[in-house]
Amino acid sequence: MRRVAIGLLAVLAVYLVAGNVFLNTGIGPWAINRKPERFTLQWSHGLTWWPGQVALWKVEARGQVRRVQWSARADHARGRIALLPLFSRELRMPSIAADNVDGTVDRVDTELAPPPARDGGWTLRFDRIATTSLTGWRIAQLSLATRGEASFGIIKQLRGGPLEVLPSQAKLADLRISQGEQVLLKDARAEATLAIARHRREEAPGLARLKFTDARVQLQGTPSGMGVDLDSSGQWRGRLADLAGGTLALDLHWRRGEFQPGGHLDLSLPLDASRGATHVSDQARLRAQVNDADIAVQLELPAPPESHGSVHADLAVSGRQLILPWQANTLLPRVSGTVDLDWRFDSLSWLGPLLARAPWLTLNGAGRVDAELKVAGGRLQAGSKVEIPDVQLSALLAGHQFRGQARALGRIDEVDGTPRARVELVLPSYEATAAQAADQVLVQGKDLRIDMDAPDTLHSFRDSAQVRVRFADASVPDLRTINAWLPTATLELKGGRTSVGVDLELDATGGIERGRIGIKGRATRIRLGEIALAGDFDLDADLDNTDLAKRHFNLDGTRLALRNVSMADADRAAGEKWWARMLLKRGRIDAAAPFSVNANVNLEMQDVGLLMALFMRHKEYPGWAIKLADKGNLQASGLLRAAQGAIIIDHIEASNDRFDVKARLHLANKRAKGDLLLGWHALALGLEVDGQQHKVHLLKSRQWYASRPPLIDKSMP
Secondary structure: OHHHHHHHHHHHHHHHHHHHHHHHOOHHHHHHOOOOOOEEEEOOEEEEEEOOEEEEEEEEEEEEEEEEEEEEEEEEEEEEEEOHHHHHOEEEEEEEEEEEEEEEEEEEEEEEOOOOOOOOOOEEEEEEEEEEEEEEEEEOOEEEEEEEEEEEEEEEEOOOOOEEEEEEEEEEEEEEEEEOOEEEEEEEEEEEEEEEEEEOOOOOOHHHHHHHEEEEEEEEEEEOEEEEEEOOOOOEEEEEEOOOOOEEEEEEEEEOOEEOOOOEEEEEEEEEEEEOOEEEEEEEEEEEEEOOOEEEEEEEEOOOOOOOOOEEEEEEEEOOEOOOOOOHHHHHHHEEEEEEEEEEEOOOOOHHHHHOOOOOEEEEOOEEEEEEEEEEOOEEOOOOEEEEEEEEEEEEEOOEEEEEEEEEEEEEEEEOOEEEEEEEEEEEEEEEEEOOEEEEEEEEEEEEEEEEEEEOEHHHHHHHOEEEEEEEEEEOOOHHHHHHHOOOOOEEEEEEEEEEEEEEEEOOOOOEEEEEEEEEEEEEEEEEOOEEEEEEEEEEEEOOOOEOOOOEEEOOOEEEEEEEEEEOOHHHHOOOOEEEEEEEEEEEEEOOOOOEEEEEEEEEEOOOHHHHHHHOOHHHOOHHHHHHOOOOOEEEEEEEEEEOOEEEEEEEEEEOOOEEEEEEEEEEOOEEEEEEEEEEOOEEEEEEEEOOEEEEEOOOHHHHHHHOOOOOOOOOO
């Protein structure tokens, strides 16, 4: 017996020497911290006085799980390790006690992916980690200072094995929550319980663990108030303030995926607002109650001083589940109730993304929103309305930026028994610039209207809205700004009075589905090659099938009417004035570089005099040819192309019951080159033009014209 006792004492002595060497040299940290990126444990010194009994001083543990990085510190920790379970690959510590505990939790950018699951992992079982001196914790930017006690238990099998959080609890007194130097909650007390049923990572990753979780949180305290002041720019600036009268009472019970009936939140937040010499104190209130079938939410927010308005919301969220991931399109269908809002916002930029999927429409600046909303099952009901008296609006349409102060009105109408959302945006005055040249005003006008129509589902409005944009009689302050898009060596706008009107239908991204544009010009002056022209015009263009992304404009069906057209050179046209009407059976503009126009044209002209003047001065034609100029209206057809700084017309064929005309003309760099054929009964005249050189063909002129090469392939455009 004596030998046994001596042997046991020897074993104990060896254990004490080996154990304390392990705890007080680098051997212990080296053995434990084999994966420092996932877990480290450090201490200043330690002691073991009996097998399985360990005490450590100045303890700090750190670790990372995916993107969550945590740490815990204690002045002193002691615990017991169960030795027999070690033989079955289980590290079991029935109890751990710690003194003066604090810690941190942060979310980091670098994700630490879990290792692949495999068999044979050790099981870690900590039945009770407890402290009666919890002093604080920091969660991201929030700091918690307290005097509390807590106990926590966990079972985790390594190498991807199951996890279980044993029933745990915490009681916190004298709780103070702050963010930096700002105190958010003081004089608070809290109680919490937590348990997570046994599960594997693949069964419930991340927040999906909530469906295995039982938890309860009770919190009472005094929240800080909110002070607001009107600054010199006319905007309200908020600040936390130490105001009396605030209360917070929260009691929420969560069980396996849903809140339990009876849970509630009551928050009364004191407000202190100053506007000049006016000072107002009031209360904002938020209440939430978990009922058997829903969660009721009420919000009341009074207006700032010398401002009318307030916020009143009375809503119910059907069911008690928390659907994850948290997204508006999963929450909205569960919301019913009313919202009355009359409030001035420092910025209205959040409205644009609600109305349009792509950023073609933006609302900015401060502004007042007046809303009366009725919601049932996430759908706005008939009678709901929103009004914004004044907001900065910017709309990108066909490569042009329209800007102005707008009035917005939204409402829900019932159409054939189904609610539909309608939004009207009206700009009493506006300016438009090229998207790439915002400092140059191209168009100025009044009364631009943007009408939007969609099913009433709030979260889908931006994806399904049908948009109509209209304005009329907008002026072009300087017609010469359009020259940036023209081959100015050949065609140049010199001046005149011009107005524009459009009626467009857009999809939710701002793309043109169909529409028309009308342009009116009066006393318009242009230079075509070396010829100066003046007159009036009316253009009516169909914009169906326009591709704004590629800047392709379809001009099929476009009509152009010319009136009072004259030439500055009296010798070229003898002071005459003409009219003409043009129809583009097929037409296309490619506005992206290189700029080009292709069109198939039908013409009705007063007479052939204008066409003849483009080739040569009237006084240079034979007398009988000039007489053709006043022989009545004629119909014509041909092809038009503008590309690479040149304007080309070809396959022009015109006739009436007395004569016929054929023509082709290439204009580039103020130089005209082309062919003209005039036929009158048996007479015919061919004219070949090359700059200032003119060659008349009187013999076999028809054969000569037929032998000349075309300027445009007739299969195009």
